[in-house]
Amino acid sequence: MKKSPLPVQNLGAKGKQRKCGREALVKLLRWNFGHPDFRGNQLEAIEAILSGRDCFCLMPTGGGKSMCYQIPALAKTGIVLVISPLIALMENQVMALKEKGIAAEFLSSTQTSQLRNKIHEDLDRGQPSIRLLYVTPELIATSGFMSKLKKIHGRGLLNLIAVDEAHCISSWGHDFRPSYRKLSSLRNQLQDVPILALTATAIPKVQKDVIDSLNLQNPLVLKSSFNRPNIYYEVRYKDLMDDAYADLCDVLKSAGDVCAIVYCLERTTCDDLSTHLSKNGISCAAYHAGLNNKLRSSVLDDWICSKIQVVVATVAFGMGIDRKDVRIVCHFNIPKSMEAFYQESGRAGRDQLPSRSLLYYGVDDRKRMEFILSIAESKKLQSSDSQHGLSKKSTSDFNLMVEYCEGSGCRRKKILESFGEEVSASLCKKSCDACKHPNLVAKYLVELTTAIAVRQRNGFSKILSSSTDAFENENFSEFWNRNDEASGSEEDISDSEDGFEVAKGISRSKFSKKTGINEKIELLQRAEENYYRNKAHDKQANKPDKNAISGALRESSKQRLLDALKQAHQRLGDLKYVYFFHAHFSFNGLGKQTWKMMYHHHTCNAGLILKHHLPSLKMSALRNMGRVGNLFITRKWRVR
Numbered sequence: 001m002k003k004s005p006l007p008v009q010n011l012g013a014k015g016k017q018r019k020c021g022r023e024a025l026v027k028l029l030r031w032n033f034g035h036p037d038f039r040g041n042q043l044e045a046i047e048a049i050l051s052g053r054d055c056f057c058l059m060p061t062g063g064g065k066s067m068c069y070q071i072p073a074l075a076k077t078g079i080v081l082v083i084s085p086l087i088a089l090m091e092n093q094v095m096a097l098k099e100k101g102i103a104a105e106f107l108s109s110t111q112t113s114q115l116r117n118k119i120h121e122d123l124d125r126g127q128p129s130i131r132l133l134y135v136t137p138e139l140i141a142t143s144g145f146m147s148k149l150k151k152i153h154g155r156g157l158l159n160l161i162a163v164d165e166a167h168c169i170s171s172w173g174h175d176f177r178p179s180y181r182k183l184s185s186l187r188n189q190l191q192d193v194p195i196l197a198l199t200a201t202a203i204p205k206v207q208k209d210v211i212d213s214l215n216l217q218n219p220l221v222l223k224s225s226f227n228r229p230n231i232y233y234e235v236r237y238k239d240l241m242d243d244a245y246a247d248l249c250d251v252l253k254s255a256g257d258v259c260a261i262v263y264c265l266e267r268t269t270c271d272d273l274s275t276h277l278s279k280n281g282i283s284c285a286a287y288h289a290g291l292n293n294k295l296r297s298s299v300l301d302d303w304i305c306s307k308i309q310v311v312v313a314t315v316a317f318g319m320g321i322d323r324k325d326v327r328i329v330c331h332f333n334i335p336k337s338m339e340a341f342y343q344e345s346g347r348a349g350r351d352q353l354p355s356r357s358l359l360y361y362g363v364d365d366r367k368r369m370e371f372i373l374s375i376a377e378s379k380k381l382q383s384s385d386s387q388h389g390l391s392k393k394s395t396s397d398f399n400l401m402v403e404y405c406e407g408s409g410c411r412r413k414k415i416l417e418s419f420g421e422e423v424s425a426s427l428c429k430k431s432c433d434a435c436k437h438p439n440l441v442a443k444y445l446v447e448l449t450t451a452i453a454v455r456q457r458n459g460f461s462k463i464l465s466s467s468t469d470a471f472e473n474e475n476f477s478e479f480w481n482r483n484d485e486a487s488g489s490e491e492d493i494s495d496s497e498d499g500f501e502v503a504k505g506i507s508r509s510k511f512s513k514k515t516g517i518n519e520k521i522e523l524l525q526r527a528e529e530n531y532y533r534n535k536a537h538d539k540q541a542n543k544p545d546k547n548a549i550s551g552a553l554r555e556s557s558k559q560r561l562l563d564a565l566k567q568a569h570q571r572l573g574d575l576k577y578v579y580f581f582h583a584h585f586s587f588n589g590l591g592k593q594t595w596k597m598m599y600h601h602h603t604c605n606a607g608l609i610l611k612h613h614l615p616s617l618k619m620s621a622l623r624n625m626g627r628v629g630n631l632f633i634t635r636k637w638r639v640r
């Protein structure tokens with residue numbers, strides 16, 4: 001139901017301001033948002049802003065940061081400018097505010113020019129009706145929009161600049177967006193307008209960087225604990241289970257028909273897992289950048305209005321989406337940093353009710369991430385020193401995440417300590433698996449160590465190729481930096497696809513519990529090594545790379561593949577595992593699509609992809625695999 005805003009005492013334009021008391025602010029909160037009282041540091045932040053002071057506000061995920069600029073927007077005539085990183089996020093917030101009868105708009109090139117003109121006309125009016133205007137940092141950087149802001153400011157109507165997700169400013173923040181850096185000009189261009197920086201992710205370095213970059217003057221710094229007491233943290237070990245899909249399915253089923261988000265690193269995993277869950281009666285859909293806009297928004301709408309309960313998504317999903325009753329956030333692959341993990345898992349339990357964070361940890365996933373980080377590092381080494389610092393940071397960030405999974409001790413304590421909070425494990429109150437079932441977790445960790453050792457002995461550790469040169473032409477920037485909105489016209493969700501396409505094909509590989517085909521594998525690996533030797537030699541001699549593998553080697557590799565498959569099939573029988581070998585062929589010169597294909601080949605360096613559910617795979621299909629090149633182009637044999 002739409003509501004007209006509560007007519008509060010108007011504080012008027014600059015110079016005529018009167019103090020808006022606590023009571024009036026609480027009234028605004030109750031009337032417009034239905035919350036009985038302010039939470040945490042909200043009131044302090046609001047009062048500081050209304051008194052014209054800059055503020056840096058650090059609140060946990062779901063803490064209620066938006067209220068810190070939404071209430072000031074209602075308390076004063078004029079406009080609050082909100083700088084937000086994603087169009088989807090702006091859209092959602094504006095929609096939610098409009099439903100409450102609050103005059104909010106966003107500006108982006110995704111809108112029709114008619115709508116944009118209407119908004120600009122309103123901004124030009126003596127007394128604009130708009131209270132909250134959401135924009136991207138890229139728009140701020142345009143001279144046209146800046147001069148518009150100056151005019152509004154000149155009329156005494158720009159009350160506040162709120163920088164949401166302010167960690168994006170900092171190169172130490174996990175969502176670093178170079179365009180955010182340009183916001184440093186705001187202070188000079190729009191003097192006297194208070195600036196509010198908001199984030200849920202701020203290690204001390206980030207805080208300092210944000211405050212310095214925005215040139216905040218004597219800001220009120222408000223920090224709350226990162227602890228999310230209503231979230232239970234748990235890690236499950238893929239390498240110790242037969243089928244992680246089935247395990248997750250059981251978790252979701254036994255939780256009842258609850259709302260959940262499952263994060264995966266690849267689109268294909270999203271699709272496959274979502275199909276699997278749906279087949280097993282779970283109300284579920286995939287959501288990622290590979291789907292068209294229409295489908296994506298219908299999935300989002302269905303999820304928001306509870307038509308579907310589980311979304312299996314790539315990482316960008318959920319930012320700014322205010323569904324409070326998410327009971328489970330599952331990471332099906334290890335996230336790239338503790339900050340990212342905290343943000344994503346923090347989408348659970350925004351209503352403060354008991355919720356769960358479940359991370360499926362797999363050694364292969366870890367290796368894939370390490371591989372991607374190493375590629376980024378080697379790329380950044382070639383660029384500036386600061387970039388190098390960044391890549392080192394990425395590696396150390398990721399190590400914290402690995403320690404969260406592989407280390408013993410309270411998970412909550414690890415999360416909080418990674419943000420610089422010193423806490424005792426008693427704070428957890430047995431609300432993580434390590435505190436609740438210490439013996440069981442210790443046993444798992446021992447088993448995991450053994451599994452890794454067995455795997456290394458069997459030569460399975462060589463999962464990712466050292467052939468980094470194959471990746472030189474690929475752009476990982478989407479994964480590392482969200483600089484995708486310069487024009488505002490590109491896809492407004494940023495997920496990790498490009499980075500993780502690299503490692504596709506090994507996502508569900510598991511270490512073998514059976515040995516015996518190692519000799520075959522060794523042979524195949526030797527063939528592969530020969531290939532690289534030839535390749536290096538060819539490079540030295542400055543020869544074209546196209547026929548680095550001879551037809552004879554190709555044929556013999558293919559034959560060995562078929563033999564190995566047959567033997568594996570016979571030997572494994574009901575165990576339903578089969579190993580796929582790939583041989584290397586040069587596809588240079590066949591275009592970008594083919595480069596991606598090369599990725600798969602290289603990343604499957606160990607020559608193995610473990611495949612479950614053999615019955616669904618016909619031997620004729622396996623034979624076709626011998627036609628190297630088909631395997632990854634057709635995706636017929638996508639694992640599962």
Ligand SMILES: Nc1ncnc2c1ncn2[C@@H]1O[C@H](COP(=O)(O)OP(=O)(O)OP(=O)(O)O)[C@@H](O)[C@H]1O
Binds near residue numbers: 039059060061064
């Ligand atoms: N004072 C309050 N009392 C009760 N609920 C509140 C209060 N303030 C905000 N909320 C609710 O808490 C939820 C989270 O608020 P909000 O989206 O502002 O969080 P956030 O800090 O921006 O979180 P995130 O960083 O995860 O995006 C919303 O549903 C909001 O309506």
